[in-house]
Amino acid sequence: xxxxxxxxxxxxxxxxxxxxxxxxxxxxxxxxxxxxxxxxxxxxxxxxxxxxxxxxxxxxxxxxxxxxxxxxxxxxxxxxxxxxxxxxxxxxxxxxxxxxxxxxxxxxxxxxxxxxxxxxxxxxxxxxxxxxxxxxxxxxxxxxxxxxxxxxxxxxxxxxxxxxxxxxxxxxxxxxxxxxxxxxxxxxxxxxxxxxxxxxxxxxxxxxxxxxxxxxxxxxxxxxxxxxxxxxxxxxxxxxxxxxxxxxxxxxxxxxxxxxxxxxxxxxxxxxxxxxxxxxxxxxxxxxxxxxxxxxxxxxxxxxxxxxxxxxxxxxxxxxxxxxxxxxxxxxxxxxxxxxxxxxxxxxxxxxxxxxxxxxxxxxxxxxxxxxxxxxxxxxxxxxxxxxxxxxxxxxxxxxxxxxxxxxxxxxxxxxxxxxxxxxxxxxxxxxxxxxxxxxxxxxxxxxxxxxxxxxxxxxxxxx
Ligand code: GBH
Numbered sequence: 001x002x003x004x005x006x007x008x009x010x011x012x013x014x015x016x017x018x019x020x021x022x023x024x025x026x027x028x029x030x031x032x033x034x035x036x037x038x039x040x041x042x043x044x045x046x047x048x049x050x051x052x053x054x055x056x057x058x059x060x061x062x063x064x065x066x067x068x069x070x071x072x073x074x075x076x077x078x079x080x081x082x083x084x085x086x087x088x089x090x091x092x093x094x095x096x097x098x099x100x101x102x103x104x105x106x107x108x109x110x111x112x113x114x115x116x117x118x119x120x121x122x123x124x125x126x127x128x129x130x131x132x133x134x135x136x137x138x139x140x141x142x143x144x145x146x147x148x149x150x151x152x153x154x155x156x157x158x159x160x161x162x163x164x165x166x167x168x169x170x171x172x173x174x175x176x177x178x179x180x181x182x183x184x185x186x187x188x189x190x191x192x193x194x195x196x197x198x199x200x201x202x203x204x205x206x207x208x209x210x211x212x213x214x215x216x217x218x219x220x221x222x223x224x225x226x227x228x229x230x231x232x233x234x235x236x237x238x239x240x241x242x243x244x245x246x247x248x249x250x251x252x253x254x255x256x257x258x259x260x261x262x263x264x265x266x267x268x269x270x271x272x273x274x275x276x277x278x279x280x281x282x283x284x285x286x287x288x289x290x291x292x293x294x295x296x297x298x299x300x301x302x303x304x305x306x307x308x309x310x311x312x313x314x315x316x317x318x319x320x321x322x323x324x325x326x327x328x329x330x331x332x333x334x335x336x337x338x339x340x341x342x343x344x345x346x347x348x349x350x351x352x353x354x355x356x357x358x359x360x361x362x363x364x365x366x367x368x369x370x371x372x373x374x375x376x377x378x379x380x381x382x383x384x385x386x387x388x389x390x391x392x393x394x395x396x397x398x399x400x401x402x403x404x405x406x407x408x409x410x411x412x413x414x415x416x417x418x419x420x421x422x423x424x425x426x427x428x429x430x431x432x433x434x435x436x437x438x439x440x441x442x443x444x445x446x447x448x449x450x451x452x453x454x455x456x457x458x459x460x461x462x463x464x
Contacts, residue, residue: 004389004449004450004451004452005447005448005449006389006392006448006449007392008448009399010399010400010401010448011065011066011105011355011399011400011401011402012063012064012065012066012400012401012402012441012444012445012448013059013064013065013066013067013068013104013105013107013400013401013402013403014059014064014066014067014068014402014403014404014405014406014422015067015068015069015107015357015358015402015403015404015405015406016048016067016068016069016070016405016406016407016409017069017070017109017112017113017114017156018069018070018071018072018075018112018114019033019035019043019045019070019072019112019113019114019410020045020046020112020405020409020410020411020412021045021046021048021406021407021409021410022045022046022047022048022049022072023043023044023045023046023047023048023049023050024044024047024049024050025043027049028075028085028087028088028090028091029075029078029085029087029088030072030074030075030078030085030088031074031075031077031078031079031080031085031116031117031118032074032116032117032118033072033073033074033114033115033116033117033172034114034115034116034117034120034124034165034172034173035113035114035172035412036117038171038172038173038174038413039172039410039412039413039415040413040415041410041415041416043410044427045409045410046407046408046409046410046425046427046430047430048407049091051430052091052094052095052098053098054432055406055407055432056095056098056099056102056104057102058406058423058432058434059102059104059406060102060103060104061442062422062434062438062439062441062442062445063442063445063446064104064445065103065104065105065445066104066105066106066107066400066402067099067104067105067106067107067406068106068107068108068109068153068290068357068402069095069106069107069108069109070108070109070110070111070112070114070156071092071108071109071110071141071145072088072114073110073111073114073115073116073119073134073137074114074115074116074117075088075089075091076088076089076137076140076141077116077133077136077137077140078116078118079116079118080115080116080117080118080119080122080133080137081118081119081133081136081137084140086144089140089141089144089145092108092141092144092145093144093145096145096148096149097148100148105150105151106148106149107149107151107152107153107357107402108141108145108149108151108152108153109152109153109154109155109156109210110134110137110138110141110152110153110154110155110195111134111154111155111156111161111191112156113156113157113160113161113165113171113172113412115130115172115173119133120173124166124173124175124184125161125162125165125166125180125183125184125185125187125188126166126179126180126183126184126187127187128187128190128273130187130191131187131188131190131191131194132194134191134194134195135191135194135195135197135198136198138152138154138194138195138198138199139198139199139201139202142198142199142202142204143202146199146202146203146204149204150204150205150206151205151206151207151208151287151288152199152204152206152207152208153207153208153209153210153288153290153357154191154192154195154196154199154207154208154209155188155191155192155209155210156210156290156292157210157211157212157292158185158188158189158192158209158211158248159185159211159212159244159247159248160212161184161188162181162182162184162185162188163181163185163310163311163312164310165181165184166180166181166183166184167180167181167309167310167311167312168308168309168310169309170310170413171412171413176309178268178269178307178309178312178313179268179269181312182265182268182269182273182312183269183273185247185248186273186274186278187273189248189251189252189278189282190278190281190282192209192252192282193252193278193281193282193283193284194281196284196286197281197284200284206287206288207284207286207287207288208286208287208288208289208290208355209248209252209286209289209290210289210290210291210292210357210358211245211248211249211289211290211291211292212291212292212293212294212358213244213245213249213291213292213293213341213345214244214245214293214295214296214297214341215293215296215297215334215337215340215341215344216237216240216241216244216245216296216297216298216299217237217296217297217298217299217337218233218236218237218298218299218300218320219298219300219320219322222296222298222322222324222332222334225336225340230301232301233299233300233301235301236299236300236301236316236317237299238260239260239264239313239314239317240297240299240311240314240317242258242260242261242264243261243264243311243312243313243314244297244311246258246261247261249345249349251279251282251283252282252283252286253283253286253289253349253352254283254349255279255280255282255283256279257274257279264312264313265313267313268312268313286352287352287353288352288353288354288355288399289345289349289352289353289354289355290355290356290357290358291341291342291345291354291355291356291357292356292357292358292359292404293337293338293341293356293358293359293384294331294358294359294360294361294404295327295331295332295333295334295337296332296334296337297319298319298320298321298322298332299317299318299319299320300317300318300320301316301317301318302316302317302318303316304316305317305318327361327362327363327380328361328362328363328364328418328419329362329414329418331361333361333380333383335380335383335384335386335387336387337387338356338359338384338387338388338391339387339388339390339391339394342354342356342388342391342392342396342398343391343394343396345396346391346395346396346397352397353397353399354396354397354398354399355398355399355400355401355402356388356398356400356401356402357402358402358403358404358405359381359384359401359402359403359404360377360380360381360403360404360405360420361376361377361380361381361420362411362418362419362420363376363377363380363419364419365377365419365424365435367424367433371433371435371436372424372433372434372435372436373435373436374435374436374437375436377422377435377437378436378437378440381403381437381440381441382450382454385401385444385450386450388401389450403422403441404420405420405421405422406421406422406423407421407422407423407425407432408420408421408423408424408425409421409425421435422434422435422437422438422441423435423438
């Protein structure tokens with residue numbers, strides 16, 4: 001491996017999610033999902049449901065080797081449980097055939113936040129039955145599509161779905177209850193374990209989950225990670241790490257909740273929802289851990305601080321902003337954190353392959369007649385790929401990298417003004433135009449490595 005190349009067979013591609021691109025929310029028998037009415041914007045999104053042949057062709061032209069998409073539960077089982085809607089599965093059937101014909105390896109995610117409304121009406125994720133319904137749904141999808149998908153991811157970012165959806169209420173279904181959030185998180189873990197069993201029973205080749213692992217550090221550590229922390233700050237970092245990361249990693253990969261998290265859950269909701277045998281189910285062996293990384297969590301001890309609703313139990317912890325370069329959403333750009341987190345996972349949770357399943361950024365793109373010159377996005381991806389490569393050099397088993405995302409899309413609560421795509425979408429006409437970053441990424445894929453010389457960085461300065 002030269003200083004800029006990646007291991008042979010390294011998997012390059014992009015990720016998307018059903019709700020954010022498909023549109024067509026009532027086509028062919030799809031049932032309603034919790035996001036249909038929650039997003040302030042109209043939900044036509046990228047009309048990918050009808051334009052998938054063009055989008056697959058676009059990926060082929062850009063040289064993508066892999067495509068991670070999510071399946072809409074409400075398309076497959078409109079009422080969430082019970083009758084399977086074959087017409088909904090037909091869509092994914094067509095998509096898979098096109099991907100394979102284009103030489104693109106599909107990676108399927110079964111849940112990217114778009115819970116069927118009927119399941120929410122019966123209690124949503126805080127209801128234990130939801131885990132069982134999810135496993136039935138997983139089996140139905142695998143039955144129909146399993147012959148063409150090797151790698152299955154159960155859940156995308158259960159922390160976000162549980163704590164932003166049921167705790168902070170800024171995502172659908174918009175509930176604001178710490179007890180519901182912890183219970184939802186546990187049932188998502190259970191759903192993961194049961195779905196892994198169902199997928200294995202169907203003969204799935206590879207199964208995994210996708211977690212948003214956020215490196216947690218103090219402001220001083222952002223520029224000097226080796227910095228020694230005060231006892232108070234170290235405790236704050238450890239507590240937020242338990243809530244954000246180990247709450248999911250430890251049950252899935254070690255079969256136990258972190259000892260320092262249990263009292264926090266117990267104070268909030270008790271432990272009655274954690275039944276005997278659950279942790280054994282949750283810890284089904286998996287083959288691949290998908291890691292989504294955007295930005296670190298920067299915290300410090302601050303005794304007067306109330307808990308952040310997204311992190312129930314975070315009393316006395318201040319979430320900080322630090323003077324780094326930021327994306328348009330204000331997320332700090334700290335590429336070195338990707339090295340730290342991949343290194344940490346490979347040391348603390350050894351024996352499992354890793355894949356960066358999402359990494360990317362929103363910027364205000366300037367669309368001109370001669371193209372979209374999104375140098376900030378190129379810089380962002382290049383810096384993160386250098387960080388990823390450094391982790392691989394240090395021995396982290398990172399098998400691939402998927403950019404978030406192919407198309408400008410419907411960014412959840414934020415609607416259409418957030419632009420994460422390698423490809424620009426004009427939502428009035430649905431015209432797609434590759435940005436400079438898409439063309440740059442195509443070259444990275446073609447040479448299985450970065451250019452020898454770095455891009456000029458007129459606007460992006462990172463501190464780490
Ligand atoms: C991903 O989530 C999603 O998988 C994807 O659908 C979405 O479009 C994409 O990111 C861009 O948003 O400020 O307390 O929430 C990323 C979610 C964002 C969760 C950063 C953690 C920082 C902590 N992550 N966030 S907080």
